[in-house]
Amino acid sequence: MTITESDLREILSRESEDGLHRGVTVADVDRRVRRIKRRRLRALGGAVAAGLAVAAAFTLPGGGTVAVPDDIWTGVMAQPSPRYGARAITDTIMVKRFSAMGERVAFDLPERRREWMSSVIVYCPFQSEVLYWEDGVYHTARPCTDGVVEETKEGERVSVVGLPDVDSDTRRLEVAVVPPGSIKKLGRALIDDRDARQVVRDAGKSRADMRIVIMATRYEPCDSGTDCRFADESSARPGPASGGG
Known part of the structure; x- marks a missing residue:
């Protein structure tokens, strides 16, 4: 996971809040980078879990009512109706x-x-x-x-x-x-x-x-x-x- 310029700006800004004359060391940067990586991984994990939950709602039987996006019905209604x-x-x-x-x-x-x-x-x-x-x-x-x-x-x-x-x-x-x-x-x-x-x-x-x-x-x-x-x-x-x- 790469660290962008905005990430570095965030690190420097937070260090400035800790003290106006405190220097930023390599260890400080490394610690902040690891923290940012963990935060991003948690956010990514939450998004993946939400996506799997939506997929399961359409593929697995459930007891509750789930709101289905409108575009899903396009494929359902396109299926041929049984003929009698x-x-x-x-x-x-x-x-x-x-x-x-x-x-x-x-x-x-x-x-x-x-x-x-x-x-x-x-x-x-x-x-x-x-x-x-x-x-x-x-x-x-x-x-x-x-x-x-x-x-x-x-x-x-x-x-x-x-x-x-x-x-x-x-x-x-x-x-x-x-x-x-x-x-x-x-x-x-x-x-x-x-x-x-x-x-x-x-x-x-x-x-x-x-x-x-x-x-x-x-x-x-x-x-x-x-x-x-x-x-x-x-x-x-x-x-x-x-x-x-």
């Missing part, structure tokens, strides 16, 4: 077989949670037409051509039609599968329940191997995984899976 997404879980809740064509066939639905979405698919003869009611209210008619065509042991071709999602409050579904061209026989556009009933009456009765499958989809939170979807990502809604039965 949702994963779709689809369960088959009902599979029913039926064989009557040209008739309204009713199916009572099991109770579902309000937040679940239920989708309906019908396996029916290829290019047949499916009319659809919810709790007695006519909804729509669709051709049975949506899915992959399969062939039964009897040589009949079977396809799939997807019907509108079912509200959790819906308790009964009714479907009427009619042969291809039955709606065209009506001679006008099928608009309401009266038209739908007329189509079913004029279709005639027959039999085929058919089934209806209802699936309920719920969502659970997730933060990773190939099937975990986030709000800022565009993803296609999962389609209905083939049901057994």
Whole structure:
């Protein structure tokens, strides 16, 4: 540790206070230098200890509240926030077989949670037409051509039609599968329940191997995984899976 000119001035000044005519010896200077060194070392030690205490406040857990400099939060806030997404879980809740064509066939639905979405698919003869009611209210008619065509042991071709999602409050579904061209026989556009009933009456009765499958989809939170979807990502809604039965 070097002694500057100001340090020497301090030594001479203090010696002058001890006596105006007292001389300053080499031993006096050496003693004063050692005293100044000790004072500086104590001050330096205190500064280092204070610095270590501040560092420990950020690295070690403590029970008290410590004031943190504002610039520390800059790095903390720059860290990426955790992302939380949702994963779709689809369960088959009902599979029913039926064989009557040209008739309204009713199916009572099991109770579902309000937040679940239920989708309906019908396996029916290829290019047949499916009319659809919810709790007695006519909804729509669709051709049975949506899915992959399969062939039964009897040589009949079977396809799939997807019907509108079912509200959790819906308790009964009714479907009427009619042969291809039955709606065209009506001679006008099928608009309401009266038209739908007329189509079913004029279709005639027959039999085929058919089934209806209802699936309920719920969502659970997730933060990773190939099937975990986030709000800022565009993803296609999962389609209905083939049901057994």
